[in-house]
Amino acid sequence: MKIIMAEHAGFCFGVKRAVDAIEKALKSSSEVWTIGLPIHNPQEVSRLEAMGLRVADNEREIPDGSEILIRAHGEPLSVIKNLQARNIKVQDMTCPFVKKAQDMAENLSRGNYFIILLGDKKHPEIKGILGHVVDENNAEVVADENEAENVAYHAKIALISQTTQREEKLSNVAGILTQKCSELHVCNTICKATAERQDAVKELVKNNKIDGVVLIGGKTSANTGKLRDVIKSQNNKIEVLWVEDENEIESNLDWFKNKNLIGIAAGASTPAWLIDKIKSNIAEIGGMGN
Amino acid sequence: MKIIMAEHAGFCFGVKRAVDAIEKALKSSSEVWTIGLPIHNPQEVSRLEAMGLRVADNEREIPDGSEILIRAHGEPLSVIKNLQARNIKVQDMTCPFVKKAQDMAENLSRGNYFIILLGDKKHPEIKGILGHVVDENNAEVVADENEAENVAYHAKIALISQTTQREEKLSNVAGILTQKCSELHVCNTICKATAERQDAVKELVKNNKIDGVVLIGGKTSANTGKLRDVIKSQNNKIEVLWVEDENEIESNLDWFKNKNLIGIAAGASTPAWLIDKIKSNIAEIGGMGN
Numbered sequence: 001m002k003i004i005m006a007e008h009a010g011f012c013f014g015v016k017r018a019v020d021a022i023e024k025a026l027k028s029s030s031e032v033w034t035i036g037l038p039i040h041n042p043q044e045v046s047r048l049e050a051m052g053l054r055v056a057d058n059e060r061e062i063p064d065g066s067e068i069l070i071r072a073h074g075e076p077l078s079v080i081k082n083l084q085a086r087n088i089k090v091q092d093m094t095c096p097f098v099k100k101a102q103d104m105a106e107n108l109s110r111g112n113y114f115i116i117l118l119g120d121k122k123h124p125e126i127k128g129i130l131g132h133v134v135d136e137n138n139a140e141v142v143a144d145e146n147e148a149e150n151v152a153y154h155a156k157i158a159l160i161s162q163t164t165q166r167e168e169k170l171s172n173v174a175g176i177l178t179q180k181c182s183e184l185h186v187c188n189t190i191c192k193a194t195a196e197r198q199d200a201v202k203e204l205v206k207n208n209k210i211d212g213v214v215l216i217g218g219k220t221s222a223n224t225g226k227l228r229d230v231i232k233s234q235n236n237k238i239e240v241l242w243v244e245d246e247n248e249i250e251s252n253l254d255w256f257k258n259k260n261l262i263g264i265a266a267g268a269s270t271p272a273w274l275i276d277k278i279k280s281n282i283a284e285i286g287g288m289g290n
Numbered sequence: 291m292k293i294i295m296a297e298h299a300g301f302c303f304g305v306k307r308a309v310d311a312i313e314k315a316l317k318s319s320s321e322v323w324t325i326g327l328p329i330h331n332p333q334e335v336s337r338l339e340a341m342g343l344r345v346a347d348n349e350r351e352i353p354d355g356s357e358i359l360i361r362a363h364g365e366p367l368s369v370i371k372n373l374q375a376r377n378i379k380v381q382d383m384t385c386p387f388v389k390k391a392q393d394m395a396e397n398l399s400r401g402n403y404f405i406i407l408l409g410d411k412k413h414p415e416i417k418g419i420l421g422h423v424v425d426e427n428n429a430e431v432v433a434d435e436n437e438a439e440n441v442a443y444h445a446k447i448a449l450i451s452q453t454t455q456r457e458e459k460l461s462n463v464a465g466i467l468t469q470k471c472s473e474l475h476v477c478n479t480i481c482k483a484t485a486e487r488q489d490a491v492k493e494l495v496k497n498n499k500i501d502g503v504v505l506i507g508g509k510t511s512a513n514t515g516k517l518r519d520v521i522k523s524q525n526n527k528i529e530v531l532w533v534e535d536e537n538e539i540e541s542n543l544d545w546f547k548n549k550n551l552i553g554i555a556a557g558a559s560t561p562a563w564l565i566d567k568i569k570s571n572i573a574e575i576g577g578m579g580n
Contacts, residue, residue: 167468167469170468170469171465171466171468171469172465174464174465174468174474174476175461175462175464175465176461178457178460178461178464178476178478179457179460179461179478181478182477182478182479183475183476183477183478184464184474184475184476184478185473185474185475185476186464186468186473186474186475186476187472187473188468188469188471188472188473188474189472
């Protein structure tokens with residue numbers, strides 16, 4: 001069995017930057033908090049928790065005067081202000097690409113644009129960007145083209161994308177909104193890492209000898225889900241095995257039967273050590289004659 | 291033979307405003323100039339010329355110290371400045387919708403946007419808008435989606451539409467340009483009259499009992515050409531008879547044979563009196579038993 005790696009896979013710049021900052025902070029403090037998982041990868045979170053990371057479900061759980069690191073997804077402005085008011089030491093590790101989307105949302109809403117966010121309204125990144133709009137009554141989250149079709153007319157609309165969206169979807173929604181306003185400002189805030197990973201899996205599955213793709217990433221990771229969508233939209237017949245860790249390789253040995261060429265792709269929250277582990281596990285399966 | 295009129299047809303606000311201004315100016319002056327035909331309708335131009343209108347091919351033909359009326363299509367800034375420098379009395383009757391596109395081109399190019407104009411590079415309206423961009427090296431005219439695909443990457447792109455473009459084309463081009471920049475500003479400067487006329491012909495040809503459409507408008511009229519495109523894109527089989535005046539009805543009597551239901555549509559530069567004349571001519575053909 002042979003393996004081909006997607007050219008771009010694993011940790012993106014923003015996630016690496018936040019994880020590095022957590023590790024650094026834990027060298028001088030015995031306890032550092034985040035709100036929500038700092039990355040959508042359970043193994044990496046366990047590793048950091050062993051070093052002293054505490055993960056809170058919400059801001060109220062965090063003790064006054066403690067230390068918090070804002071994860072790459074970002075937070076609404078109100079959350080950061082509340083934390084600071086409670087004398088909590090805040091280190092903001094919002095990914096610079098997400099930060100740009102937040103700043104756009106703030107500035108364009110001040111400029112009387114109605115803000116349309118393209119993304120998943122339950123995703124923390126979108127909640128954070130929405131929390132930078134001056135008046136949330138003048139903003140709406142749309143998940144796709146169908147929801148964009150239902151947007152009401154506004155003189156000025158600004159379209160801002162979740163950083164992990166697909167380029168094609170942003171283009172389609174921009175086209176639809178062009179007819180819903182007299183001025184449309186589109187912020188292509190899809191991050192390069194996301195686009196690179198998406199292009200890389202497109203390239204990967206263009207190889208029609210591939211029998212299946214092992215996709216590594218947390219099951220709640222938005223960008224990993226998008227990678228699966230890209231694979232499926234390129235070739236709906238290709239089999240995708242979405243795994244979070246190496247244990248899921250062992251519990252899916254049957255999937256590898258009769259497969260000669262396996263592609264490997266990984267979402268932006270997958271650390272390099274996990275990719276390497278899974279790669280060698282798959283190589284071992286190949287060695288076992290599967 | 292029965293006739294159905296498109297709900298919106300003929301003179302738009304901008305053209306009517308310019309023609310009214312020419313008529314008014316000719317009441318107090320024996321000679322008033324325009325550069326190029328004030329409207330794309332030969333019959334209406336002849337009527338105005340009989341009242342004292344002089345049509346120049348270019349600005350140099352206009353005598354120093356004379357009086358000129360800028361037609362609804364507008365002119366580049368440089369032309370207006372040159373005329374004023376030659377002590378020519380300039381009355382600017384640029385259509386307010388075109389003016390808005392010109393102002394957008396000027397302001398957005400000052401804001402370091404690369405300007406993309408969607409339209410026909412030979413059309414005076416596009417030449418006029420282009421002549422408001424601060425540096426024409428930072429602007430490009432694209433005719434359609436294919437040309438938009440070839441636009442190079444620029445950090446900030448502003449897309450401005452010729453007022454007579456089709457909404458669908460602007461949407462498609464906006465979608466394409468979303469992937470050519472990090473910020474896209476789309477000015478939907480398609481005028482309401484254009485959209486109304488396009489929607490009205492769409493409605494007209496939805497009636498599948500219609501045997502053909504008589505389309506009235508100058509052969510060089512961009513908005514009339516777009517109406518034909520809309521008809522053809524709705525139903526490529528429908529026959530369109532594009533006429534400039536009632537004489538073309540008489541020279542195409544064969545076209546009306548075996549037709550029971552005729553639709554009538556008219557471009558924005560077609561005066562009401564011409565529509566009425568053609569309507570009654572067609573009714574007469576019907577009365578002759580065609």
